[in-house]
Amino acid sequence: MNIIIFIVLMTVTCWLRLCLYHFKFAGSFSLSKRNKIKKMLISEVNALGFEEFIKIFGNVVEMCPLVAAAVWSNLPFQDLESLQNSIETFVDQLPLAGKAGILRCHPDLAGRLAAADQLTDESKLEQKAAGLDDLTPSEKFQMDSLNTRYKDKFGFPFVICARENKKDAILKGLAQRLNNDKDQEIHTGVAEVKKICWLRLTSIVSTKSSL
Numbered sequence: 681m682n683i684i685i686f687i688v689l690m691t692v693t694c695w696l697r698l699c700l701y702h703f704k705f706a707g708s709f710s711l712s713k714r715n716k717i718k719k720m721l722i723s724e725v726n727a728l729g730f731e732e733f734i735k736i737f738g739n740v741v742e743m744c745p746l747v748a749a750a751v752w753s754n755l756p757f758q759d760l761e762s763l764q765n766s767i768e769t770f771v772d773q774l775p776l777a778g779k780a781g782i783l784r785c786h787p788d789l790a791g792r793l794a795a796a797d798q799l800t801d802e803s804k805l806e807q808k809a810a811g812l813d814d815l816t817p818s819e820k821f822q823m824d825s826l827n828t829r830y831k832d833k834f835g836f837p838f839v840i841c842a843r844e845n846k847k848d849a850i851l852k853g854l855a856q857r858l859n860n861d862k863d864q865e866i867h868t869g870v871a872e873v874k875k876i877c878w879l880r881l882t883s884i885v886s887t888k889s890s891l
C-alpha cells in the first residue's frame with residue numbers, strides 16, 4: 681500500500697515539475713525570441729542605403745513605397761519623430777487625388793484579401809489586434825455591407841487605425857463616417873494613415889534613440 685502511495689506521489693511530483701519547467705522555460709524562450717527582434721537606432725536608420733531603407737520602411741504607409749523613397753532624401757533624421765514628420769509633410773503636400781490614392785492602397789478591413797490570406801504582414805497583425813479575424817457572421821455581414829456602401833460613396837476604402845480600435849468601434853466608426861463628405865473623409869482617412877504609420881515605425885525603430 682505504502683509503495684502505491686509512494687509511486688502516486690512520485691508521479692504527481694514529476695508531473696508538477698515538468699509543468700513548472702515548461703512554463704518557466706517556454707515563457708523565457710518566447711520572451712528571448714521577442715527580444716531578439718531588436719529595434720533599430722536612429723543612427724542605424726541614417727546609415728541605410730536607399731534600397732535597404734525601402735526594404736525596411738517601404739510599407740510604413742501601406743503599399744506605398746514611394747513615400748519611403750521620397751523621405752530617404754531627407755536623411756539624416758534627428759529622431760523617430762523627425763522621420764514621421766518628414767513622411768507626414770510629404771503626404772500633406774500631395775493633391776487630394778494623391779491622398780485618395782494612398783487610401784486606395786489600403787485593403788478593406790476583414791475583406792477579400794484578409795479572407796484569401798493575402799494581406800501584408802503589417803495589416804494582418806493590425807486587423808488581428810482589432811479582432812477582425814474573429815467576426816461573427818452578423819458582424820461580417822455588417823462589415824461587408826458598410827465597406828461596400830463606403831466605397832460606392834467615396835471611391836476609396838474606409839481606413840482606420842485598427843491597432844487603436846476594436847471591432848465594435850470600427851463598425852461604429854464606419855457607420856458614422858459614411859455620413860461625411862468626400863473631402864472630410866480624405867482628411868480623416870489620411871489622419872488614420874499617419875497613426876498607422878507611426879505605430880509601424882515604432883515597431884521598427886526605438887523611440888528612445890536620438891542623435
Ligand SMILES: NC(=O)N[C@H]1NC(=O)NC1=O
Binds near residue numbers: 786803839840843
Ligand atoms: N482599411 C484599413 O483601414 N486598413 C488598415 N488599417 C490598419 O490599421 N491596417 C490596415 O491595413
